[in-house]
Amino acid sequence: MKKLLTMLLTIAMLAALAVPAMAEEPVSIEMWTLFTGDDGTTMQAIVDAYNASQDRVTLTHVAVDRENLYTKLALAMSDEAALPEVFVTYSYDVPNFVGLGYIQPVEDLLAAYPDFDFAIDKYHDACATLNYYDGTRYCVSLDFPTWGMYVNTALAEQYCPEVLEDNSVTWDEIMAVGASLQEQGVEDVSVMAGSWDRNDLLNSYLDLAGTYASEDGTTLELNKDAVVEALNTWKTAFDAGYLWEEGEDPMSMFALEECIFVTGGTWNMNAINEYGFDFTFIAPPQFSADDTPTLFGASHAFMLPTRSYTEDESYAVASFMHYFYEHSIDWAQAGSIVASKATAESEEYQAMPQAFVAENYSISNPNFTYSQILFDVLDGLDWEAVYGRMTPEEYADAWQTQAQERINAQ
Amino acid sequence: MKAKLAAHRPLRPYARWIPLAFLAPHLLVFCCFNIFPILTGIFASLTKWTLGEMPQWVGLANYANLLTNPESIYYWQLRWGLLNTVKFVVFCVPFRILVPLAFALVLSSKCRGHKVLQACYYLPSLLSLSVVMVSWLYMFDSNAGIVNTLLGLGKFRWTTTEPYNWIALIFITVWWGCGGNLIIYQSAIAGVSQEILEATSVDGANAFQRCIHITLPSIKFPLQYTIITSVIAEFGIWGQPDMFNGGGPTLEVVNGVNHQSNKMLMQYIAESGFGSSGVNAGVASSMALILGLIIFAVSMLQFRAMRRGND
Incomplete structure (x- = not known):
């Protein structure tokens, strides 16, 4: 009897020791994103909630500013161990990253987890083109950070109620409101402030020219006339005193109710919510009232770096992308136009300002391998043509020349 | 034995x-x-390299482009970046020497409150560049900046008005970097022979004469050291103009390149070598090497001049 008890006790102890060994190993994965502002806080909250919902997966979110993210990626490419399991950047980087060998298709990973169902028709229609390159799916969109214009509702009702009747503002209307304010002797309110030269000018340019690249997306084809016209329009309004003054901070002007409109991105919505007055989000000034307003936008997307994955790592990545899809409403709180159709159709989302934008305007995001180079050159040129330190023609030439030489160096 | x-x-x-x-x-x-x-760096300067791919050997093509091809944006970036950097060094270094020297001389008199003053002068050196620049950007702000308010300048734009953008940049740099040299000068002045100073006082020399004929010659070596280190440090100027005005207003446009008033060579190097797009590490390394050689040559000239002066 004693012998039997000893044997049973031994078996029980061995079994107790074996159970943890047989349990599934914990999995840790890392995700790099370019969300360093308010959106980074929102993403971290989503990641925390995801981690809390998982038994064995831990996702670490590393937010890196855009420029450093690219450098970090480039340097990590030489050492697989330094690469994250997944990263988030703009979908327009896909052609360049594929060319450089930085990313791999997502199709195998998505197909391995049919329960999560990453079918493209579950995503915003734009994803059918933005997530693919040469017929292969390379990324999974989160949202569409889009450039638009915030309207101080009270000021708009006071100074230009008729302008917003069609939820679209043209440049002619901007000029008319400006002239009207000056006639009325209103000095403490400007019509509009442009908060980011790059996106403001791109939006105006794309409204006029439609694209800046060849059809196959490999060659820069800037329309110089459109650049000059866009710049001249901004300059005319600036010189007339309808916009901000050089040195003024556009977002501060809007916060202090010193301008009716301020251009901004969907990602500014959290901050603007804090200003404490009613606002709406519409398209930036358009050149024609006839067309559907165009907004310059892009898509943040999950991408997989070129590296090997264990089965657990693949599962963890797919599981988070699925979780994000299911919980995109949390992401929408930060102002994002979400890629998840399920979220976009929800009542809660429909009540948000960006839902109107997503449904009523077209989002322009030309397919061009070197979009980022073009944007960076614009960032460097600032508002110099509007402030009169370069002519619009010089500005157009500088944009073309500097972008082209940088492209040639790639 | x-x-x-x-x-x-x-x-x-x-x-x-x-x-x-x-x-x-x-x-x-x-x-x-x-x-x-x-x-x-030398190897990279002889290649075409986007960091993400293997470098391709191009020999001296980057240097030829930088030095002889006016059609290239990098030719103008090197030229204007270097010009602005040299300008900054020429105008900033004298203040980086004279201002802390003057403070050190004042503090050496052990005037009332000299300990507090010493702490005040040294404190900025402990701050990080970003803290310094954000603080001064607010103070130089054209709308609500304290500088404009105190000077009654209305909405004067310090960041884009020539030459005041230079004055502001040099002022911030001197304010920030004053402490390091101040400590060196203070310790050097403390080592000046009191007997000699007293003897010259007895002989009728006034404070100014004592400073010129006794104190300054006695601290010649620390002075020479700080001149050389300040010149080297200021050739590497990057953060201040980058955060103050991103390189400043455009002065002219040549061959599609805009010449910005305060854009330094290090900014162009960083732009070409890193960043989110258009990385051209080969050209960036070539520019960096040219800058390095210039700093080396200037330092050698300084050493030589000083050695001659000491002989």
């Missing part, structure tokens, strides 16, 4: 390696973090 014998005792074969063993840790670090990066 014993000592003499010991001195002539033949060395064991491994003895000659003993000093090297002591030096090895330092040499290893020096090779890893100095020699290797320098050699990599």
